[in-house]
Amino acid sequence: MMKRIAVLTSGGDSPGMNAAIRAVVRKAIYHGVEVYGVYYGFQGLIDGDIKKLELGSVGDIIHRGGTILYTARCEEFKTKEGQFKGIDQLKKFGIEGLVVIGGDGSFQGAKKLTEHGFPAIGVPGTIDNDIPGTDFTIGFDTALNTVIDAIDKIRDTATSHERTYVVEVMGRDAGDLALWAGLADGAETIMIPEVDDKMEDIVARLKRGHERGKKHSIIVVAEGAGSAVEIGKEIEEQTKYETRVTVLGHIQRGGSPTGRDRVLASRLGARAVELLLEGEAGKVVGIERNEIVHHDIQDALSKKPSFDHDIYKLSKELSI
Template sequence: MKRIGVLTSGGDSPGMNAAVRAVVRKAIYHNVEVYGIYQGYHGLMNASIKKLELGSVGDIIHRGGTILGTARSEKFKTEAGQEKAVQVLRQYGIEGLVVIGGDGSFRGAEKLSQKGIATIGVPGTIDNDIPCTDFTIGFDTALNTVIEAIDKIRDTATSHERTFLIEVMGRNAGDIALWAGLADGAETILIPEAEYSIDEVVDRLKRGHRRGKKHSIIVVAEGVGSAVEIGKEIEAKTGYDCRVTVLGHIQRGGSPTAFDRMLASRMGAFAVECLLKGEKGKMVGIRNNQMVATPISEALAQTHTVDLSLYQLAKELSI
């Protein structure tokens, strides 16, 4: 293999640039040309492609977002769109493709693989919702952003003796809420993977008040529902003054943590190794701190789960 492409797709996540850098420099080290594909699959279909050199990825390891840009494409989901993408790749002589993104990006990579293009997926999403890997690129950075925000909110919650609900991202996965809530000592954590009762939440708040606790932090994963509506329910049942903070897209930005830079560098380089060994239609991941490669079809067939023992631990520590 003498020429590969790399693209980022779907939602951006801190560490994507570090992964792109690793792909480019690992490939060049092995005398393989690398072409950057801009704006994801949309850019691929429109031949928005440029050859990348060593200097093209200089000074980007510390930057959030993605220098390649990203976009969602409905057209690529069609047979005609996928055929167009294959045509462009062959026109440029690109034999292998590294796709950095989430499950939607992986579905696209699998389609290209089925059409004869060697593809390797690199899991880049703050949601940490990709099976077959312990962590995804961007999760640790988003987690630390949330923890920093909760620390600051707790200061004002203490001062004003209020109940604060913080809604965090994660789509249908509760990893960000669970890890941030446990790390920050939240009194209640609501995640999609665990059923909850509003009456149980209210009872927990009242028990705290009876022992003299004047403020509380409730972390709500967006997959559970609106923190605003949950806050209204709590106010109606308790009379407590509730405030809601929806952290939103601030969680997707910022300089990646050391963990995400290391993870992205290892995954990007390993993706190139997989292509050079002739593998295709696979995603790279990390299991027990070791790089692994799993068929994309196998990963997409599984359902992401959280470690519910952490959820139980959070409940026990917040009595």
């Protein structure tokens, strides 16, 4: 059985990463395994920014957003030379396995380590909910609730001033955040990269609502579906309705994780440790129908994220 493992966070931060780190550390120590934290992602791995973590190192972090291990982009790790530098650093510390918490870019790094003979397990942490093989990723639920809270407040002022508001949320290649928030907030239109919405359809929907006496509207746009600023301008030009734009930005990534994200992160982090101790490598953990599962990391990288057409259809039906 392994005697030493390490954990790192990479890519964009997401609420619940600290809970996952905590689970990895405490699960490993429970089984008599030493744990080391790699600071600043794969860049820290190359630089040897690695420190031993104890039980107290992860005390009082389960409720904190962000990541105590920090995160950074690292172009050098995309090269074979950078990957071998990282492996040399791990071996220098006597580390035998690595847990990588992050999104698809982070999993690319974990995959390369495994291909070079160093066992790595991926834990999906991203607010975009765009990793195949898991129903939900760590951070999605918290970001969703942050967006819902923001749109609730925007709706108050939209109602008071009888305006149309276009709200842009994160989601470059996946529209889950916009879709779920739009349905939860009763948005009139939800624009996501998975569906090609025609501007004439959006304008027609707004006009129909206006004709029946509706004085305000909310349109939620995933950043991958277009610029909310440009969309807002076009809507105002075509409808003559007073229109305002809000880009929520990085507020969506911060904040204390929800209970759902804390529990999910704890379950996934603990399972990642179990897989390493069972001799597995090149796997990604996830949750499907509330059961913890794992898949080959290549599947998570080669398949497209699932898109819930039923939720999209329902959002259309309820926004008539």
